Amino acid sequence: MVEIAQILAKIDGVGGAVLVAEDGVVLAHTLEGDAEKEGAVAAFLGAAAAQAGEAMKLGRLKRVTVSMANNHIVVLKSKEYFVGLLLQEGASPALVASRAETLLEGVK
Amino acid sequence: MRNYLEEINGVIGVTGSLLCSPDGTLIASVLPEAMSEETLLVVSRTLAKTLDGLRLARHRKVTEMDLAYESGRLVVKNLGEGYLIILCTPNINVSLLNLTANLVVKRLQEALKAGGAPSKRAAGPNVPPMPEPPPQAVTPAPPTVAVPAPLAPRLQAALDIVTAGRERRVVLRVMGEGAVRIRCPSVADKPTRPEEEDTVQLAARSGQQVEATLKGMGYIGDSRFNTLFGSERMRFAHPQTHLYVEIFYDHVASYHRLEIGSRLHLDDCTLPLADLLLSQLQNVQASEPDFWRMAAVLIDHDLGGPGQPEAIDVTHIVTLCSEDWGWYKTVMMNLEKCLEWVPKQLPADRSPGFQHHVARLHEMIEDAPKSLRWQTRARIGERQRWYELPE
Numbered sequence: 260m261v262e263i264a265q266i267l268a269k270i271d272g273v274g275g276a277v278l279v280a281e282d283g284v285v286l287a288h289t290l291e292g293d294a295e296k297e298g299a300v301a302a303f304l305g306a307a308a309a310q311a312g313e314a315m316k317l318g319r320l321k322r323v324t325v326s327m328a329n330n331h332i333v334v335l336k337s338k339e340y341f342v343g344l345l346l347q348e349g350a351s352p353a354l355v356a357s358r359a360e361t362l363l364e365g366v367k
Numbered sequence: 368m369r370n371y372l373e374e375i376n377g378v379i380g381v382t383g384s385l386l387c388s389p390d391g392t393l394i395a396s397v398l399p400e401a402m403s404e405e406t407l408l409v410v411s412r413t414l415a416k417t418l419d420g421l422r423l424a425r426h427r428k429v430t431e432m433d434l435a436y437e438s439g440r441l442v443v444k445n446l447g448e449g450y451l452i453i454l455c456t457p458n459i460n461v462s463l464l465n466l467t468a469n470l471v472v473k474r475l476q477e478a479l480k481a482g483g484a485p486s487k488r489a490a491g492p493n494v495p496p497m498p499e500p501p502p503q504a505v506t507p508a509p510p511t512v513a514v515p516a517p518l519a520p521r522l523q524a525a526l527d528i529v530t531a532g533r534e535r536r537v538v539l540r541v542m543g544e545g546a547v548r549i550r551c552p553s554v555a556d557k558p559t560r561p562e563e564e565d566t567v568q569l570a571a572r573s574g575q576q577v578e579a580t581l582k583g584m585g586y587i588g589d590s591r592f593n594t595l596f597g598s599e600r601m602r603f604a605h606p607q608t609h610l611y612v613e614i615f616y617d618h619v620a621s622y623h624r625l626e627i628g629s630r631l632h633l634d635d636c637t638l639p640l641a642d643l644l645l646s647q648l649q650n651v652q653a654s655e656p657d658f659w660r661m662a663a664v665l666i667d668h669d670l671g672g673p674g675q676p677e678a679i680d681v682t683h684i685v686t687l688c689s690e691d692w693g694w695y696k697t698v699m700m701n702l703e704k705c706l707e708w709v710p711k712q713l714p715a716d717r718s719p720g721f722q723h724h725v726a727r728l729h730e731m732i733e734d735a736p737k738s739l740r741w742q743t744r745a746r747i748g749e750r751q752r753w754y755e756l757p758e
Contacts, residue, residue: 304417323433327430
């Protein structure tokens with residue numbers, strides 16, 4: 260798990276990565292700040308997005324991108340856990356998500 | 368409201384859209400397939416709660432959320448007074464969608480602020496829906512700033528200069544006291560300094576044909592002042608209207624230096640709200656008229672982020688105050704003074720949101736990580752003057 264977080268954190272534009280179970284337990288991270296808090300945000304986002312998608316019958320959740328002021332968070336659904344990526348300023352969420360999805364595919 | 372949603376639905380890849388209030392109550396929806404009211408409520412409330420939860424967790428307002436699924440996509444835009452939720456196909460071209468959606472967002476924000484958003488459905492799924500307002504009940508706001516009418520002649524003259532500049536491809540924006548009056552109805556009955564009564568200030572980028580624009584409108588330049596200071600400032604007067612026009616190029620140097628050259632394009636007629644607020648907050652010796660203006664900006668506009676012209680871009684203020692201790696010191700000092708002064712002048716029901724906006728802004732500035740330069744200067748503190756003395 261730690262390796263996956265480290266690989267994801269090496270993607271250009273990623274400031275930190277956190278892997279979190281659906282119940283909010285942090286499995287691994289590369290964050291310098293409060294990993295529990297970031298993990299909770301990722302799990303919260305993932306669960307809410309899954310609920311909205313389920314209600315509208317949109318199929319499996321792939322990812323969520325949140326844009327705030329000048330930063331972005333990308334949350335990906337992988338296996339039994341969520342991956343939260345904190346992007347650096349100016350990074351492209353689409354590019355980061357695409358690279359992260361490719362990397363996660365390789366892990367499966 | 369349906370008109371706006373139908374406009375968005377016209378974009379290739381969009382299959383439906385809905386509008387809800389900040390608590391997730393449905394305002395309007397245009398969805399091609401029959402989706403039950405309960406489904407829409409689940410979605411709107413879930414997403415509204417999520418955005419609110421994120422705002423609390425991150426101390427920042429979420430401007431947009433994009434949810435990608437196997438067989439669809441939801442794009443959520445925060446309007447301040449509600450949320451726009453757009454249902455799309457999985458392969459939607461989001462840039463193309465944003466071209467239309469961002470224009471509609473501006474109009475929706477105006478319409479919601481104007482109170483043109485009666486709920487289509489009430490709070491619970493079992494309550495019968497309220498009748499849809501007739502389309503003509505909503506007046507689409509122009510894609511420019513909302514200008515209160517009637518404007519004082521000098522403010523109208525300032526906007527005429529902006530328009531004349533636009534025709535010549537010269538970017539001019541109203542700034543200072545005049546701009547606050549244009550953007551903030553709350554300051555309409557508040558005092559003006561005598562020297563401001565026949566003057567307007569505009570911002571421009573250097574190297575443009577500002578002089579030619581103003582001369583073309585009958586203004587005469589102050590040749591002595593313009594020769595001495597023309598690279599930074601210029602003055603003009605109109606022989607008939609006796610209106611004085613002051614132009615600031617690229618920056619405003621007063622107690623603090625405010626760079627504005629790269630920010631002129633962010634709004635159609637005036638400097639962006641964040642810069643208008645900063646130009647008031649930078650005043651180390653602020654007096655009553657200055658406090659009224661600070662208060663008006665914070666009463667009449669929500670806190671927001673980049674790309675929201677009707678909200679105060681907090682990120683710009685926080686960034687500036689996190690880089691420069693002098694700016695930090697003066698802004699925080701004036702926010703605190705303002706917070707103390709305004710409630711004594713205005714009852715809380717006439718200043719909705721003011722205390723919350725000031726407290727949030729204060730907190731965000733305080734919490735933001737500071738640059739090394741900031742930390743170094745902070746060690747010296749007030750022992751050394753942290754501001755310039757304006758001429």
